[in-house]
Amino acid sequence: MSVAPVYTSSSKDFRSDTFTIPTPEIWKTVAAASVGDTIYEEDRDTYLLEARVATELLGGRVFGNEESRGLFCMSTTMSNQLAIRAHLNFAPPYSVLCDDRAHVYVDECAGIAVLSQALVVPVKASNDRFLTLEDIQQKYVPDIDDIHLAPTRLICLENTLHGMSFPYDELKRISEWCHAEGIKLHLDGARIWNAACASSDTEPETYLKDISKLVDSVSLCFSKSIGAPIGSMLVGGIAFRKRARHLQKQQGGGIRQAGFISRIANHCLDTNFPETIKTVSKTTKEFWNDLHSSIKTNYGIELHLAHPVETNFIFLDLVKSGINLEKLLEVGEANDVKLFDGRLAFHYQNISPECLNALKKTFIDIAIYYQKHEYKPEERSARIY
Numbered sequence: 001m002s003v004a005p006v007y008t009s010s011s012k013d014f015r016s017d018t019f020t021i022p023t024p025e026i027w028k029t030v031a032a033a034s035v036g037d038t039i040y041e042e043d044r045d046t047y048l049l050e051a052r053v054a055t056e057l058l059g060g061r062v063f064g065n066e067e068s069r070g071l072f073c074m075s076t077t078m079s080n081q082l083a084i085r086a087h088l089n090f091a092p093p094y095s096v097l098c099d100d101r102a103h104v105y106v107d108e109c110a111g112i113a114v115l116s117q118a119l120v121v122p123v124k125a126s127n128d129r130f131l132t133l134e135d136i137q138q139k140y141v142p143d144i145d146d147i148h149l150a151p152t153r154l155i156c157l158e159n160t161l162h163g164m165s166f167p168y169d170e171l172k173r174i175s176e177w178c179h180a181e182g183i184k185l186h187l188d189g190a191r192i193w194n195a196a197c198a199s200s201d202t203e204p205e206t207y208l209k210d211i212s213k214l215v216d217s218v219s220l221c222f223s224k225s226i227g228a229p230i231g232s233m234l235v236g237g238i239a240f241r242k243r244a245r246h247l248q249k250q251q252g253g254g255i256r257q258a259g260f261i262s263r264i265a266n267h268c269l270d271t272n273f274p275e276t277i278k279t280v281s282k283t284t285k286e287f288w289n290d291l292h293s294s295i296k297t298n299y300g301i302e303l304h305l306a307h308p309v310e311t312n313f314i315f316l317d318l319v320k321s322g323i324n325l326e327k328l329l330e331v332g333e334a335n336d337v338k339l340f341d342g343r344l345a346f347h348y349q350n351i352s353p354e355c356l357n358a359l360k361k362t363f364i365d366i367a368i369y370y371q372k373h374e375y376k377p378e379e380r381s382a383r384i385y
């Protein structure tokens with residue numbers, strides 16, 4: 001197995017917002033980190049981070065005005081899977097309903113099936129953006145004492161999903177219906193920070209509190225737009241957190257001296273939420289508008305979106321845009337730009353003029369190429385989603 005080259009900068013890495021690297025300031029915070037054993041809940045920095053997120057930022061309440069607590073986890077895959085298992089705390093058969101693009105379904109290694117022994121019911125959003133209550137009602141499995149069925153016990157939503165915010169009013173409708181039906185609601189909020197900063201009518205801190213009151217649990221990631229190297233927070237009711245923490249230990253997710261990781265996450269929250277995240281979103285939208293118009297005006301090529309640009313992602317529809325994935329990656333590499341596919345991810349370390357110019361030049365070179373060469377339809381035009 002060849003050793004990967006030393007990774008020194010995420011400045012032209014547009015694969016994901018997970019690629020940001022620790023800064024000198026981040027390393028400086030580590031020296032003062034607490035060193036208690038988190039498994040015995042003796043670490044001060046971890047306690048403070050859990051309290052800051054669950055109580056200060058999310059208002060200390062989840063659905064039903066239930067008092068909430070935070071559980072620090074190593075990743076959002078872990079916090080999502082712990083949430084799902086902790087909610088499904090009775091015997092199968094049961095099912096979990098989610099968007100057919102959801103990370104918990106597409107990218108968490110069949111964790112729901114294996115760890116929670118649950119059927120997953122993936123649902124297509126009829127508006128291509130977010131699941132509506134009607135989408136859910138069409139596909140959920142009712143608890144009607146039918147021996148053939150695995151009733152829906154949990155619904156997992158995602159905000160943002162593919163960079164798109166989940167509308168608050170729809171989430172409220174779904175929450176009211178779920179809880180009337182006795183169904184729990186988990187929110188994969190890996191990028192809820194971005195949704196909070198994109199809200200046009202609510203301050204980010206108010207947005208987080210409002211959303212938290214609609215769900216039974218929510219995962220919030222520190223290793224994406226918040227810019228920390230590691231970490232996630234699972235927020236839910238006290239009894240739920242106790243069960244999730246027990247399952248976390250069982251899965252080997254218990255953390256000893258987590259203080260330095262928690263301290264870094266806290267520092268990154270201070271540094272990047274909300275203003276930096278707002279700047280990244282604004283830059284993403286401006287970049288897209290400039291790229292689309294200049295490629296069309298100067299080269300006669302129309303770039304098409306797979307989703308609207310709402311936060312820190314541009315999802316290009318490479319097929320409709322007539323761009324071959326392999327050619328895009330090849331031209332990206334020639335411009336020192338890293339891409340997975342047509343998903344362009346923006347973060348606080350790749351939005352300098354130099355970085356954006358390298359990305360724009362990638363698409364100028366692509367446009368020049370397709371002025372002389374034909375697009376060849378191919379099997380797959382996306383690697384990530």
Ligand SMILES: Cc1ncc(COP(=O)(O)O)c(C=O)c1O
Binds near residue numbers: 018160190
């Ligand atoms: C929406 C969403 N949820 C959860 C995760 C999982 O996070 P982690 O990589 O920390 O496991 C990701 C990707 O990283 C994601 O994009």
Ligand SMILES: C[C@@H](O)[C@H](N)C(=O)O
Binds near residue numbers: 107384
């Ligand atoms: C690939 C996926 O797991 C990751 N969350 C990303 O968005 O890059």
